[in-house]
Amino acid sequence: MKKRRILSDTSEWTFELIERYHAEIARVAGQYSLSTYPNQIEIISSEQMMDAYSSVGLPVGYHHWSFGKEFLNVEKRYKRGQMGLAYEIVINSNPCISYLMEENTMMMQALVIAHAAYGHNSFFKNNYLFKAWTSADSIIDYLVFARNYIEDCEQRYGYEEVEAILDSCHALMNYGVDRYKRPAPLSLHQEQMRQKEREEYLQSQINDLWRTLPGRHAAAGSVAAARFPPEPQENLLYFIEKHSPAMEPWQREIVRIVRKIAQYFYPQRQTQVMNEGWATFWHYTILNTLYDEGRLSDGFMIEFIQSHSNVLTQPPYFSDYYSGINPYALGFAMMSDIRRMCERPTDEDRYWFPQLAGSDWVKSLDFAMRNFKDESFISQYLSPKLIRDLKLFAVLDDDAMEKLEITAIHEEKGYRYIRQALADQYNLGSREPDIQVYDVDHGGDRTLTLRHTQYRRRPLGESLDEVMKRVSHLWGFGVRMETVFEDGRVELTHEARMEKRKLATP
């Protein structure tokens, strides 16, 4: 064993110690070729952590009651001791901001630095979804722009008005994402310049669509007017922003802001298992490396292993504490399993993962991190060994059948089935209903028609009515929901009549 040169042996942290630990962690991360944005590590109080927590990790969010609700909720649970505060929050920005809570022990601070400032940070910087969809360089600027803009609107039009628009937008946030087009990153300054232009241009476009004078093809006598939009649109907020007949320019801008923020979170929603697994794998690996080098004390390590295993708890399905699969546990297990398959492959691994067996684990893990999202990552890398270790099984709940059916378990003939079923569980497309803009009655009463294409015969949930009211609030006219059943039948399933726009939401 090497000679010990322990960094510190008390649990108290100081700025100087944080610097020293950080330097060591950065050095080890470099050895493993983790590439990151520069780090900005901020020490905050627990109250500030609750703040950060309740504004869904937006460091400069606009004001909204739902963040207040979240804060009250977090505060209550924290004070009652039902919840330890998240000891890490990290912002996908450049520089990457990680928060360390002042109450943490030195071990915790080191863990968070390794986890957030090197784990998550490298994931944000290198995963393809984040590269394609978020602009780490300009997000903080954009948030500042958004906050100022919304504050300005509140001054001008009253906060109730603004709140009503925001409420409605929040209901559609998950449907405000472009999946195929990458938005150009803009600086705060550009954003402000463009905003003005956009306002004028948009209004002219809308006037065109809603022209009341008879159009050219009406004159030509064509009976069936062309459907608008010609192709169904999946980005509801975008469609509303561009085409809502009754919105004011500032309201469109707010829709756009919510849409942009939804877009910013879109990659995070699709890479939870990977992102947490990656960060957990790296805090574990980095701190163990430091321990092996003799830089960490045994006491530090015991405390570390305790926190680490708390995070990775995965109760079985029959436990009272079971609430689905723990993304930290699954992600960490998969990342560690990839390393295992590279370093000590079995015959089974050689058969299932010939490309991994015996390869350089750092490179193989790096490749996995860069090129997948949860769904494809699971369908690519979930190994039979892990399925056995976790004793995974699949249950089919079909309301056409009287009983639940076990469709596969952790055995030879079930591996592929379980892997596919679990991957599908992380597919946003199957988690969220497929709802698209189908038609607008632009010659008549301006009703907007949405189409819900059923997935495995699953109906829409009970909040449909409320959401439809909000869509109608944004659209300014009636909104219809049609359902496309699996056999191709189309039926009107819900209709929201025009809500008075000035009406305060409930």
Add this chain to the structure above:
Amino acid sequence: MHQIVDRRLNGRNKSAVNRGRFIRRYRSQIKKAVADAIAGRSIADIDNGEKISIPAKDISEPVFGHGPGGSRELVHPGNVDFITGDELDRPPNAGKGKGSGASKDGEGTDDFVFELSREEFLNFFFDDLALPNLVKTKLTTLAQHKMVRAGYTTDGTPSNINVIRSLRGAQGRRIALSAPYRAQLKEAEEALEALLKTAPDNDPQVVELEQEIARLKEKIQSVPFIDTFDLRFNNRIPQPKRTTQAVMFCLMDVSGSMDQVRKDIAKRFFILLYLFLTRAYDKIQLVFIRHHTVAMEVDEDDFFHSRESGGTVVSSALELMDEIIRERYPTSDWNIYAAQASDGDNWTDDSPICRDLLMSRIMPYVQYFAYIEITADQHQSLWMEYQNVQAAYDNFAMQQIETPADIYPVFRELFKKRVA
């Protein structure tokens, strides 16, 4: 490439705005919860925050999602004895309602519970009473403090410098710092004197001693006359204002016609009076007297919740109050306030007795007496008799109340006179 920033000092209370918005949005629900809290709480306990609960359904934010039904397949960990193809019964709760999809975004059915601060709670309380803003602020601010002198400190503003103390310190320091030089100077002077007796003026030893003396004098001179180290500042600390004690009598008619609504109005009035009085007095005692044909001193719970009833003899309560004052609250030590709530219905022969009791035995000893008549009906004999009292005494106020919103005018009568 990295930066470590201490952010602990900025951004305190950042989410206050969002919290305020939340409270504004759920105003009506919170108001209802506050009203319930007032009914359930004792008068003296009203001055705290309150736990408020709002049905979770009301505050959930709707999104498009899948409802129960159709077909879904889920993978779970921890299989013990299932094998492929097993069939099992559905768990009982998954059949309808939220059960099945609930876990993902934590959509439970529990109420949303949070705590209102004392300030927020009082704001909602005052809202129903329609208090003017000035009064609201006055009632919600904490008891006044006065600054008293408490020795000296080494730090403070120039206006607080204590000259005598500072100079005394400076002198001490000067004496202490120059003492060794003075001793040497004395030695040198004595040596010089002795030397001059024997040696000539230009003797090198004499010159050396003279130089030494000059040098020591300079050293003594260079000890500063005053140093920042010497400064002493008057220290002042806040001390609660010395206040006297008060007692508040709550008198209530509990005859059959005082129903729950009227009792609630009476309670709100008593609370308001209590809040007001706690601003002026450190210690305040409550005495509850209820009466029908006979009066009794009771605890607060009995006062508002007892169902016993009968005819009405108001004077019995005044008699009892008078007795209690004489026994327990000598006017030399106590400020006495009283509020009487009634529906105004009294045994006709009794009303003049009440007037006499008030005029001769009570009014001279109390700070204020407020009579509130909670009724929508015509005034009866008691009101007529009390008008005489009002004419004779400035510190007597009476008012009719129909709804909680009417409570404040009576209170204001009391309040205005006190200021004047």
